[in-house]
Every structure is written in structure tokens, then in C-alpha cells.
Amino acid sequence: MNKQNDSKQGRCFPQTRRRFFKTAGGAALGAAFIGALPNRNVGGTKPLVKVGLIGCGGRGTGAARDCLEAAKVLNVDLRFNGMADVFEDRLSRSRDSLNALGISVPESRCFLGFDAYQNVMASDSDIVILATPPNYRPKHFQAAVAARKHVFMEKPVAVDPVGCRAIMESGRAAAKANLSVVAGTQRRHELNYRAVAKAVSEGVVGKILGGTIHFCLGGGGIGLKTGRIPDWEWMIRRWGGWCELSGDHIVEQHVHSIDVMNWFLGSHPVSCVSFGERARRNGGNMYDFFSTDYEFPDGVHIHSMCRQIPGCWDRIGQFFRGEDGIVDLTGLVAADRFYVGGADLNSKVSIPKLEGNKNSYTQEHVNLLESVLQGKAINEAQNIAESTMAAIMGRISAYTGQMVTWEQMMTSDFTCTPSAADFENGSVKMPPEYAPIPGGLS
Numbered sequence: 001m002n003k004q005n006d007s008k009q010g011r012c013f014p015q016t017r018r019r020f021f022k023t024a025g026g027a028a029l030g031a032a033f034i035g036a037l038p039n040r041n042v043g044g045t046k047p048l049v050k051v052g053l054i055g056c057g058g059r060g061t062g063a064a065r066d067c068l069e070a071a072k073v074l075n076v077d078l079r080f081n082g083m084a085d086v087f088e089d090r091l092s093r094s095r096d097s098l099n100a101l102g103i104s105v106p107e108s109r110c111f112l113g114f115d116a117y118q119n120v121m122a123s124d125s126d127i128v129i130l131a132t133p134p135n136y137r138p139k140h141f142q143a144a145v146a147a148r149k150h151v152f153m154e155k156p157v158a159v160d161p162v163g164c165r166a167i168m169e170s171g172r173a174a175a176k177a178n179l180s181v182v183a184g185t186q187r188r189h190e191l192n193y194r195a196v197a198k199a200v201s202e203g204v205v206g207k208i209l210g211g212t213i214h215f216c217l218g219g220g221g222i223g224l225k226t227g228r229i230p231d232w233e234w235m236i237r238r239w240g241g242w243c244e245l246s247g248d249h250i251v252e253q254h255v256h257s258i259d260v261m262n263w264f265l266g267s268h269p270v271s272c273v274s275f276g277e278r279a280r281r282n283g284g285n286m287y288d289f290f291s292t293d294y295e296f297p298d299g300v301h302i303h304s305m306c307r308q309i310p311g312c313w314d315r316i317g318q319f320f321r322g323e324d325g326i327v328d329l330t331g332l333v334a335a336d337r338f339y340v341g342g343a344d345l346n347s348k349v350s351i352p353k354l355e356g357n358k359n360s361y362t363q364e365h366v367n368l369l370e371s372v373l374q375g376k377a378i379n380e381a382q383n384i385a386e387s388t389m390a391a392i393m394g395r396i397s398a399y400t401g402q403m404v405t406w407e408q409m410m411t412s413d414f415t416c417t418p419s420a421a422d423f424e425n426g427s428v429k430m431p432p433e434y435a436p437i438p439g440g441l442s
């Protein structure tokens with residue numbers, strides 16, 4: 001029997017749903033604080049916030065840790081009352097890591113299977129962290145909003161145009177319900193980035209006329225499938241090598257730089273032309289590099305490049321040329337002092353630094369927790385959906401060899417197969433281990 005459909009689906013340890021709800025004490029206390037506590041610490045009592053984690057891998061566990069750090073900053077009593085994953089080893093490892101940090105999650109609140117996320121949505125958690133591979137994000141985000149949860153969701157948030165538009169729709173529903181949504185594009189919460197973004201929006205270099213963005217680093221193949229591991233399990237354990245699960249690395253990694261591009265230009269591209277190739281990686285079906293010309297309104301062009309090949313020149317950063325100067329964001333996170341170039345490019349304008357937590361992974365959770373406690377929702381769903389859409393647009397252009405427009409992306413019914421639903425239904429067949437060749441394939 002396919003493990004996806006075995007009797008453990010939806011639960012990790014022997015227990016009934018009734019018991020799950022029975023042990024979910026304290027809900028009223030947590031809920032009472034949410035949105036009702038302009039003062040975070042009334043009468044010496046810490047506000048209580050409950051968090052559920054869906055996708056207990058490296059980043060999910062890391063995000064849980066970051067959330068805990070943020071709770072310390074804000075003096076919040078943070079509890080984890082639900083964990084969900086498809087693999088027991090992943091969930092147990094994550095649970096052990098959290099345990100080592102003093103976060104104890106009872107066995108009765110750990111759930112296994114493709115529908116395990118529903119148990120977390122049905123719990124009394126106030127916030128859910130969505131950290132599975134991105135192909136599941138539209139479905140999980142929709143369920144989170146329907147269950148009235150505040151959300152931290154990792155980037156990227158979809159792998160195809162239909163998924164991006166689903167995120168936009170759920171984002172609008174979240175806004176109506178006054179729910180906070182923060183995405184894992186941490187540069188938007190990074191103090192130096194925010195300081196420069198503010199200066200740029202105030203006109204320090206004038207209108208941005210062009211630029212380049214990079215995400216070039218090592219990494220690469222996942223290796224060829226061996227042994228008797230089922231297709232679905234191989235693909236999920238090696239999701240970073242499959243376009244259908246990751247969106248390819250222009251989406252999975254480079255979305256960070258694409259997000260900065262959209263942020264600094266205050267818009268999204270109207271079209272793009274892209275090329276790329278699979279030069280040397282083994283396994284999976286992704287490219288090794290992409291080079292993309294993004295066109296914005298008013299004829300502004302940004303050149304984007306991303307590469308996953310070890311032993312080459314590496315750069316992760318963003319560079320923009322404005323009417324009156326340049327902005328180079330490369331290495332900005334670690335910078336103690338930073339400048340933008342003035343009109344003659346020799347003079348430099350110093351940017352005032354912002355105060356706050358230097359760790360942007362913590363800061364994004366500080367911002368989320370604060371918004372939840374104060375009842376002042378922040379909502380990054382549309383931004384991250386647009387950045388993910390722009391990245392997917394670049395991928396589709398490279399795979400097909402065609403120019404792709406934003407309008408096409410907003411009406412396309414293209415979905416990646418196998419989809420999140422196929423994994424849930426147990427009907428996954430591994431795609432061929434080669435990447436598309438431009439000139440007609442999608």
C-alpha cells in the first residue's frame with residue numbers, strides 16, 4: 001500500500017481526534033489576548049500565543065526557533081500546540097530540536113500525513129507556520145485563512161500561475177478577516193535593506209532606470225533515484241531538485257532577489273524574456289542557470305541572473321541605477337555603514353541606520369507577533385505572490401523560449417503536474433529526469 005494512504009494518515013501517534021481536542025486546553029486564554037492586548041504585558045501576565053508548525057524540516061524548525069526568539073524580545077509566552085509533516089523522522093527530529101530549546105510539543109499534537117495540516121488548522125493555534133515545499137503553499141494558506149489563523153509562510157508561495165493567483169485570493173480573504181500574513185522574504189524586515197528602501201522611496205537616487213539582480217552560488221543536482229523508494233517519497237525528500245515541487249531555483253532561491261527588485265521598483269514586471277540551461281546536474285528536472293531580462297513600466301529593464309553551479313563566480317545581491325545615483329545592495333545585510341552613490345558617482349550619501357533586531361529572521365517574527373498582539377494586521381500575501389509570479393514568469397520564458405507577459409500569467413491555467421493534490425491522492429508518477437528544451441515545451 002502506498003504510504004501516503006496508510007492508516008497513519010493525519011496522525012503521528014495513537015490517539016483519536018477527540019483526544020486531540022480534549023488535550024487542547026488554554027484556548028480561551030490564548031484567544032483572549034489576541035487582538036485585544038494593546039499592552040503586551042498587563043499586570044505582570046505575559047500574553048499567551050499558540051503556534052502550529054506545518055512542514056518540520058530545516059526551515060520550519062528554524063522558523064519555530066526564530067519565532068521563539070521574537071517571543072523573548074516581546075516578552076510573550078509562546079507555546080507550540082501542533083506539528084505536522086509527512087515523515088515521522090522529520091517530525092521527530094524537529095520535535096527533538098524544539099525540545100532542546102525548551103519547547104515541548106506533546107505527542108498528542110504531532111500529526112503525520114498529507115492531511116496532517118488539517119489537524120493543526122483545527123487546533124486552537126493563533127499563528128501557523130507554513131514551511132513545506134512551496135507546491136503545497138496555496139492549499140495550506142487557503143486552509144489557514146479559512147481557519148482564521150495568522151500566518152507566517154515561507155517563500156516562494158507557489159510553483160505555477162494558478163497557485164500564485166490562489167495566494168492572492170487567500171491574501172485578500174485574510175485582509176478582510178484582519179489576519180496577519182508575513183512571508184519569509186526576510187530582506188523586507190532587514191534593517192539595512194529597510195533603511196535604504198526608505199531613502200530610495202524618498203528620492204535619494206531619483207527614479208530607478210535599470211539594474212541587475214543576482215543569485216549565483218554553488219549547489220545543484222540531487223542525484224539519480226536509486227533503490228525501491230517510492231516516486232512520491234523520492235520527490236518530496238529531494239524536492240529541491242524538482243520543478244513541480246520547488247518551482248526551479250529561479251523561483252525557490254532567486255525569488256529573494258526578485259522580491260527586492262519588485263520592492264525597490266514599487267511594481268512588478270510587465271513582461272520578460274529569459275534563457276537558461278541544464279548544463280551539468282544529475283537527477284531531478286531543473287536548469288542550472290537562468291538569465292532574464294525583466295521589463296517594467298516606462299521601459300525600465302532589470303537584468304536578472306541566477307546560477308547553481310559550484311566553482312563559478314558567485315554573487316547574491318541587487319544593484320540599481322537611478323536618475324541621480326546608484327544603489328548597491330550586495331553585502332548589505334552584514335554592512336555596518338552603507339551609502340548610495342551620488343549624482344557624480346564619486347560622492348556618496350550616507351543612509352541613517354534603523355534601530356531594531358539585527359537578525360532579520362527574528363525581526364520578521366517580531367513584526368508578526370507585534371501585529372497580532374496589537375490587532376493591527378500586516379499582510380504580505382500580495383507582495384510575495386507577485387514576486388513568486390515574476391520568478392515563475394522567468395522560468396516559463398526560459399523553458400519555452402518565448403517572451404511571457406504579466407497579463408498571460410494572470411490568465412494562464414497552467415499548473416505543474418504532479419500537483420499537491422496528486423501527492424495527497426497517492427497518484428504520483430515521477431516525471432522524466434531531464435529539463436525542458438526551449439522551442440515549444442512548457
Ligand SMILES: NC(=O)c1ccc[n+]([C@@H]2O[C@H](COP(=O)([O-])OP(=O)(O)OC[C@H]3O[C@@H](n4cnc5c(N)ncnc54)[C@H](O)[C@@H]3O)[C@@H](O)[C@H]2O)c1
Pocket residue numbers: 054055056057058059060084085086087090091113114116117131132133134136154155156184185186236237239252
Ligand atoms: N527564507 C529563507 O531564507 C529560506 C531558507 C530555506 C528554505 N526556505 C523555504 O522553506 C521551505 C522549506 O524548506 P526546507 O529547507 O525547510 O525544506 P525541508 O525539506 O528541510 O523541509 C520541508 C519539510 O516539509 C515536509 N513536507 C513535505 N510535504 C508536506 C506536506 N504536504 N505536509 C506536511 N509536511 C510536508 C517534509 O517532509 C520536510 O520535513 C521552502 O519553501 C524553502 O524555499 C526559506
